[in-house]
Amino acid sequence: MSSPVTPTPADLQAESLARDIAAEMPSPYCPGRSIASCPTQAARELEDDILGLAKQGQDREQIETALVSRFGEEKMGAAQQSEILVAIILGAVLALAMIVVFARKWLRPAAAQAASGEGAKSSAPLAKVSADELDRLEDELDEIDGI
Incomplete structure (x- = not known):
């Protein structure tokens, strides 16, 4: 039986950043809802993608820019x-x-x-x-x- 892995401070910071972004950015899959509040599987996968970018060391601005370039400004909240x-x-x-x-x-x-x-x-x-x-x-x- 293996012991649970203790997350590093960097992992915790990346998870916190990913949670904040998912809670604040509009979902491209559920108009009028945030990524975190969207119930679709695609939104969960997008949260995983955001977490992956945060763990790679990207900051909030870089991640938000990546999301806007991926889905377009219209879907990601500029309008x-x-x-x-x-x-x-x-x-x-x-x-x-x-x-x-x-x-x-x-x-x-x-x-x-x-x-x-x-x-x-x-x-x-x-x-x-x-x-x-x-x-x-x-x-x-x-x-x-x-x-």
Whole structure:
């Protein structure tokens, strides 16, 4: 009976690098999934290939370059990363627009009540705000809407 082989620090480092790359790089076999999360046998073989490159001493950049040259930029995430960035920016702009719309809807009835002098008890915090300040706030919100 042979004793188990103890991995060297270089082997452990190569395995860690291969795991990180497989977890972060998109799978050419399963769109929208990483290599590590793709359930196909081809993805397992690709993980083995990545580990082999890492054990040969290649660094992250060299391995990623090899994968991109092997499968093409379209499948390995260059296009997907830019699409994700566009989606994030679009989401942020939409969230900001919704905040502005809700803020305007919330402040307009309060401004109308404060200007007419009604509802002083129900809007006590706004009673301390002058009509000039409310007008300036409304003007600022109008400028933001113009963006």
